[in-house]
Amino acid sequence: MRKPKDSFSRGLIRMSWSKKNLFIIHQRGDRLPRSQNRTLFQQKWQAKKDTRAYHGAQLNEQQFRRLFEPKLPTSNIKEQKEEQHPPVSVLTYASLERRLDFIVFRSCFASSIWAARQIIIHGKVSVNGKKVSVPSKLAKDGDIISIDPRAVPYLTEPMTPKGLTFKPIPYMQPFLFIPEYLEVNFNTCSIVFLRNPISRPGRSEIPSPFPPEIHSLAHEYYAERIKKKKSKRTRHLIPVEENFRID
Amino acid sequence: MRIISITFARRVSIPTSVYTKSSILCSLCYNHKRTYHSTPTLFNKDNKDKTTTTPPPSKEEKEKVDDTTQPEAPKAPSRIRRPKYKIWLVNEGKNFTDSYDRPNYLGSNIPFPMNPFFKPQPPLSDSTKEEIWLKFTQEGQTPRKIGTDYGVSLKRVEAILKLKKLEKDMGKKGITLQKNLSENIEKMLGARSFCAEPLTDTLPKVGVPNFETVDENQDFSPEDAAKILRRPTLAKIQEKEHQEELLKPFSLEENSTKDEQIMTLVGRDEKETNQRFQFKFKTVGKEQNVILRDRDGSLYKIEKELIR
Numbered sequence: 045m046r047k048p049k050d051s052f053s054r055g056l057i058r059m060s061w062s063k064k065n066l067f068i069i070h071q072r073g074d075r076l077p078r079s080q081n082r083t084l085f086q087q088k089w090q091a092k093k094d095t096r097a098y099h100g101a102q103l104n105e106q107q108f109r110r111l112f113e114p115k116l117p118t119s120n121i122k123e124q125k126e127e128q129h130p131p132v133s134v135l136t137y138a139s140l141e142r143r144l145d146f147i148v149f150r151s152c153f154a155s156s157i158w159a160a161r162q163i164i165i166h167g168k169v170s171v172n173g174k175k176v177s178v179p180s181k182l183a184k185d186g187d188i189i190s191i192d193p194r195a196v197p198y199l200t201e202p203m204t205p206k207g208l209t210f211k212p213i214p215y216m217q218p219f220l221f222i223p224e225y226l227e228v229n230f231n232t233c234s235i236v237f238l239r240n241p242i243s244r245p246g247r248s249e250i251p252s253p254f255p256p257e258i259h260s261l262a263h264e265y266y267a268e269r270i271k272k273k274k275s276k277r278t279r280h281l282i283p284v285e286e287n288f289r290i291d
Numbered sequence: 292m293r294i295i296s297i298t299f300a301r302r303v304s305i306p307t308s309v310y311t312k313s314s315i316l317c318s319l320c321y322n323h324k325r326t327y328h329s330t331p332t333l334f335n336k337d338n339k340d341k342t343t344t345t346p347p348p349s350k351e352e353k354e355k356v357d358d359t360t361q362p363e364a365p366k367a368p369s370r371i372r373r374p375k376y377k378i379w380l381v382n383e384g385k386n387f388t389d390s391y392d393r394p395n396y397l398g399s400n401i402p403f404p405m406n407p408f409f410k411p412q413p414p415l416s417d418s419t420k421e422e423i424w425l426k427f428t429q430e431g432q433t434p435r436k437i438g439t440d441y442g443v444s445l446k447r448v449e450a451i452l453k454l455k456k457l458e459k460d461m462g463k464k465g466i467t468l469q470k471n472l473s474e475n476i477e478k479m480l481g482a483r484s485f486c487a488e489p490l491t492d493t494l495p496k497v498g499v500p501n502f503e504t505v506d507e508n509q510d511f512s513p514e515d516a517a518k519i520l521r522r523p524t525l526a527k528i529q530e531k532e533h534q535e536e537l538l539k540p541f542s543l544e545e546n547s548t549k550d551e552q553i554m555t556l557v558g559r560d561e562k563e564t565n566q567r568f569q570f571k572f573k574t575v576g577k578e579q580n581v582i583l584r585d586r587d588g589s590l591y592k593i594e595k596e597l598i599r
Contacts, residue, residue: 206474
């Protein structure tokens with residue numbers, strides 16, 4: 045029988061607010077997976093296992109391969125006064141963040157990625173006014189995603205003039221953050237997907253429990269096995285002007 | 292306040308707890324829960340029991356429960372599963388269940404201890420977004436000015452304005468806004484009245500390095516570089532952007548690229564009702580006529596009104 049998602053013996057960190065998951069993150073602390081006496085393949089495999097358990101745990105390997113982009117964006121920073129960007133491998137899983145279930149989870153409207161999937165499948169989510177019940181739908185830059193307030197887990201029934209009653213879920217606080225590529229309006233439970241996640245001086249925009257070194261190894265694992273050009277399906281998501289935009 | 296004493300021997304002794312039969316049943320119900328986003332009462336009931344009574348049943352309690360169902364059987368002292376987890380939940384984990392008025396991450400200001408590169412940036416508070424809305428609608432400031440004042444990127448300003456418009460529209464329709472949610476969650480997110488973002492943020496797509504041999508004496512200007520890279524020059528790009536912002540300023544009216552469609556009711560046939568389909572008839576050629584037969588049998592004539 046398969047072990048549960050938040051199994052302590054496996055020790056995998058998931059996209060979930062459950063207290064078991066929180067404890068697993070606490071237990072793993074700041075210790076990196078061991079690299080001593082490990083072959084390169086073993087290190088890459090461990091990195092892939094850990095990162096994929098968080099990024100896209102609800103996806104099959106086949107589904108993930110369709111979204112994965114082997115070419116990472118490169119950046120040239122001429123000025124030395126600016127703090128160095130983290131290694132570009134932090135953007136390994138950037139293409140996943142456009143998915144509707146990821147957006148719903150990242151904006152703190154679902155307690156786990158599977159819950160986010162369910163909310164979408166049950167039809168509580170609409171994109172630009174139209175109901176979308178496909179969790180794999182990719183958002184365009186500027187899309188407005190709206191969620192039915194009754195589907196939010198920490199909003200319960202006694203309806204007041206100020207909306208539904210707020211009842212916080214225990215142990216949800218450590219997971220409350222909103223990434224910079226989303227703009228959320230809590231009054232209407234709506235989100236705008238701004239742009240692709242990018243890296244910043246000294247920090248990464250994609251919330252991930254793993255440091256860039258682990259992402260590098262995972263990226264190498266997949267890049268060796270997936271060789272494809274930038275897919276057509278994602279080209280239409282970014283407006284044409286962005287290709288040449290300079291501040 | 293319950294103090295838990297642990298003797299680090301083979302068997303761990305636990306103080307008595309009130310883990311009654313009803314709460315065991317509750318936890319069983321919770322395991323069979325199918326939807327994540329409904330039945331919050333079940334979830335709350337379960338948590339009420341769990342937060343007050345985390346340690347597992349002690350020997351005596353378990354025996355009492357067994358007595359009611361089965362005749363007496365000799366029981367070995369029960370092994371406590373996952374003691375570290377249960378102890379942590381009650382001691383340090385308590386921090387994450389009590390106070391809900393400021394951000395509370397696992398690390399000091401980083402949510403994942405293994406990844407110090409992810410530092411979540413607090414969002415803008417709702418009051419600031421109202422200010423931005425008023426500045427745009429009443430004072431008529433451009434998104435660029437608002438962005439420079441508040442340190443917000445252009446895309447975010449536009450997003451804030453679009454969402455605020457949606458909010459105002461919903462308010463007008465009479466839909467209650469979730470003020471409880473926004474007030475409480477902004478406390479937990481640590482919302483601020485400013486952002487620290489650049490106005491535009493894209494990484495330039497730099498590919499394989501391009502080497503070009505040039506004579507020692509020759510000058511190499513940005514225009515030559517643009518020619519070799521086959522891109523427009525920086526000056527041209529900036530000019531184009533400037534022009535675009537002047538000609539097509541950001542506005543909240545929905546500018547659909549599709550032309551307006553005017554539907555006029557022409558006739559109605561009760562016999563031609565259909566539950567599933569709408570039928571559209573289009574003539575091909577110079578004079579385009581479009582007729583629509585709706586599901587309830589009504590016949591419409593569609594005319595396009597050209598915007599441009």
